[in-house]
Amino acid sequence: SSDYRVKLVEVGPRDGLQNEKRAIPLATKLELIERLAKTGLTTIEAGSFVSPKWVPQMDNSSEILQHLLQHPPAAPNPLTFSFLAPNLKGLNNAFTILSQHPTAFTSAGATPTKEKPALEIAVFASATESFSQRNLNCDIATSLTRFREVIQAAKDAQPHALRVRAYVSVVLGCPFEGYDVDPHRVAHVATELLEMGADEIALGDTTGMGTAPRTKELLNCLAKAGVRNEDVAMHFHDTYGQALVNTAVALEHGIRTFDCSVGGLGGCPYSPGATGNVATEDVVYFMETLGMDTGVNLDGVVDVGDWITREIGKENASTVGKAVLGA
Ligand code: HMG
Numbered sequence: 001s002s003d004y005r006v007k008l009v010e011v012g013p014r015d016g017l018q019n020e021k022r023a024i025p026l027a028t029k030l031e032l033i034e035r036l037a038k039t040g041l042t043t044i045e046a047g048s049f050v051s052p053k054w055v056p057q058m059d060n061s062s063e064i065l066q067h068l069l070q071h072p073p074a075a076p077n078p079l080t081f082s083f084l085a086p087n088l089k090g091l092n093n094a095f096t097i098l099s100q101h102p103t104a105f106t107s108a109g110a111t112p113t114k115e116k117p118a119l120e121i122a123v124f125a126s127a128t129e130s131f132s133q134r135n136l137n138c139d140i141a142t143s144l145t146r147f148r149e150v151i152q153a154a155k156d157a158q159p160h161a162l163r164v165r166a167y168v169s170v171v172l173g174c175p176f177e178g179y180d181v182d183p184h185r186v187a188h189v190a191t192e193l194l195e196m197g198a199d200e201i202a203l204g205d206t207t208g209m210g211t212a213p214r215t216k217e218l219l220n221c222l223a224k225a226g227v228r229n230e231d232v233a234m235h236f237h238d239t240y241g242q243a244l245v246n247t248a249v250a251l252e253h254g255i256r257t258f259d260c261s262v263g264g265l266g267g268c269p270y271s272p273g274a275t276g277n278v279a280t281e282d283v284v285y286f287m288e289t290l291g292m293d294t295g296v297n298l299d300g301v302v303d304v305g306d307w308i309t310r311e312i313g314k315e316n317a318s319t320v321g322k323a324v325l326g327a
Pocket residue numbers: 015018048049050051052054055084086087089090091093124135136137167168169170203204205206235237267268269270
């Protein structure tokens with residue numbers, strides 16, 4: 001039954017790599033995306049159209065988008081690629097590439113094929129003013145005004161509308177304001193973004209400070225505000241080792257979309273000390289133990305996690321990955 005199906009959004013190529021200090025070669029990033037596509041993952045966050053002064057590692061996102069359109073990766077299923085775009089400048093940089101390949105992708109809402117992937121852009125708001133300032137250099141209200149323009153432009157894009165994901169960061173804890181993030185504030189920002197036309201809200205536990213009871217409280221608050229479970233994705237970082245516990249709570253609540261990063265790679269450059277997202281391997285294994293269907297091959301993602309962590313010289317942060325590898 002579809003109630004047992006879980007959608008995983010692989011954010012490793014973006015969230016996983018954005019914080020790496022050494023420039024990762026374009027070829028490595030493309031190989032990572034190609035290897036991930038083979039494992040059965042359907043949705044891959046592949047890059048970020050942000051200021052290179054702010055996040056230098058994401059500077060070759062135009063080349064990544066270009067390559068994915070010219071050479072769609074071989075995969076057992078149609079793919080969706082997602083790219084962050086915080087403002088019209090970023091979206092227009094994406095449009096520059098898309099306008100060169102107008103027939104290489106499907107429109108939002110249409111069913112993607114193996115030849116023509118679907119594309120999504122992602123805006124990213126904050127639940128606290130301090131994180132908004134650090135991450136976007138503006139207050140929440142200003143960011144929402146910009147996102148309204150970005151969402152509108154993505155929806156009006158010719159010849160194909162783009163799907164839009166909207167993050168809300170620091171929903172369960174803020175590096176500058178602590179644990180005390182008001183869930184009503186999260187609900188307010190989320191409903192504004194949905195009203196603007198966002199197709200999905202990704203709730204970011206940026207700092208990994210989320211706990212089981214507070215995850216439950218947040219989701220109850222969102223439900224009371226009228227946010228539907230099918231419009232919500234959970235984006236857990238595993239800094240405090242609570243990501244799978246919080247995943248269980250969200251699953252029980254009825255959420256069916258979860259972000260994860262192969263090898264547990266990652267961290268946010270504007271969230272000091274934050275580690276990677278919950279590892280894809282760990283989420284796939286966990287879902288399997290529950291009889292949930294992710295469509296993702298566990299051994300496949302374990303191999304990708306082993307490969308990429310060696311490639312960039314990081315410790316493999318996936319507990320399941322290390323166990324399967326016997327490391
Ligand atoms: P700003 O400095 O206020 O921007 O930064 P500005 O509009 O004043 O422009 C300054 C310069 O940047 C100009 O260039 C612009 O053209 C350029 P100059 O005239 O000086 O040569 N610029 C751009 N260049 C390329 N792409 C763009 C762009 N926009 C302006 N899109 C800005 C504002 C939003 C650009 C900046 O704050 C920024 O890039 N922030 C992004 C920070 C970021 O990427 N953080 C990590 C991603 S979020 C995250 O990881 C959390 C998440 O995983 C969820 C979770 O875990 O919670 C999603």
